[in-house]
Amino acid sequence: GENVEQHPSTLSVQEGDSAVIKCTYSDSASNYFPWYKQELGKGPQLIIDIRSNVGEKKDQRIAVTLNKTAKHFSLHITETQPEDSAVYFCAASAYSGAGSYQLTFGKGTKLSVIP
Amino acid sequence: DGGITQSPKYLFRKEGQNVTLSCEQNLNHDAMYWYRQDPGQGLRLIYYSQIVNDFQKGDIAEGYSVSREKKESFPLTVTSAQKNPTAFYLCASSNSPGGLSEAFFGQGTRLTVV
Numbered sequence: 001g002e003n004v005e006q007h008p009s010t011l012s013v014q015e016g017d018s019a020v021i022k023c024t025y026s027d028s029a030s031n032y033f034p035w036y037k038q039e040l041g042k043g044p045q046l047i048i049d050i051r052s053n054v055g056e057k058k059d060q061r062i063a064v065t066l067n068k069t070a071k072h073f074s075l076h077i078t079e080t081q082p083e084d085s086a087v088y089f090c091a092a093s094a095y096s097g098a099g100s101y102q103l104t105f106g107k108g109t110k111l112s113v114i115p
Numbered sequence: 116d117g118g119i120t121q122s123p124k125y126l127f128r129k130e131g132q133n134v135t136l137s138c139e140q141n142l143n144h145d146a147m148y149w150y151r152q153d154p155g156q157g158l159r160l161i162y163y164s165q166i167v168n169d170f171q172k173g174d175i176a177e178g179y180s181v182s183r184e185k186k187e188s189f190p191l192t193v194t195s196a197q198k199n200p201t202a203f204y205l206c207a208s209s210n211s212p213g214g215l216s217e218a219f220f221g222q223g224t225r226l227t228v229v
Binding site: 001006009032034036041042043044045046049089100102103104105106107108 | 121148150155156157158159160163165171173174205207216217218219220221222223
């Protein structure tokens with residue numbers, strides 16, 4: 001099955017600096033890569049996603065890059081703000097048999113933005 | 116408002132008891148999922164359902180059971196066979212029964228065994 005590795009597990013940055021979180025995946029057939037943000041005591045929320053036919057996608061201060069050859073994708077947050085502090089999860093969707101796909105998540109990165 | 120609702124938010128269970136966690140969605144999504152979250156472990160898939168009256172085991176299904184009698188409901192039962200049930204449980208749904216589109220998550224249920 002799919003295996004997703006996420007690094008770093010914790011990340012502290014000064015307000016205004018950039019933050020980068022990296023993930024690798026094992027199944028070359030994976031074709032959908034979402035990123036989720038989880039605030040304390042809440043469920044994760046999608047912040048950006050990318051499909052395998054695209055190399056980069058940007059939404060305001062957030063961008064995701066995908067390298068299918070190397071099987072890794074990254075989340076970039078620029079001009080970080082204190083409200084960006086949360087746990088971020090990457091995920092990869094791969095075929096799991098019987099006509100279905102599964103999302104496999106990384107273990108998460110706790111981002112702290114220091115004012 | 117459309118969304119996915121989990122209840123209760125906090126749940127306490129005595130050892131040896133079964134307990135059922137509720138998950139309801141009004142997004143008209145076909146696919147629904149249950150994940151377990153432990154500190155430092157990310158989200159691990161327990162069960163998923165792509166259509167009414169059908170469901171499949173995820174990576175950690177032992178000690179859990181589900182049903183999908185209605186499109187909008189996907190309750191999870193944590194049985195006494197689950198040896199370490201204390202965790203944060205998340206329910207999700209998606210429009211695409213293939214994990215190829217956004218999954219919407221509920222606010223979670225924190226289960227504690229006392």
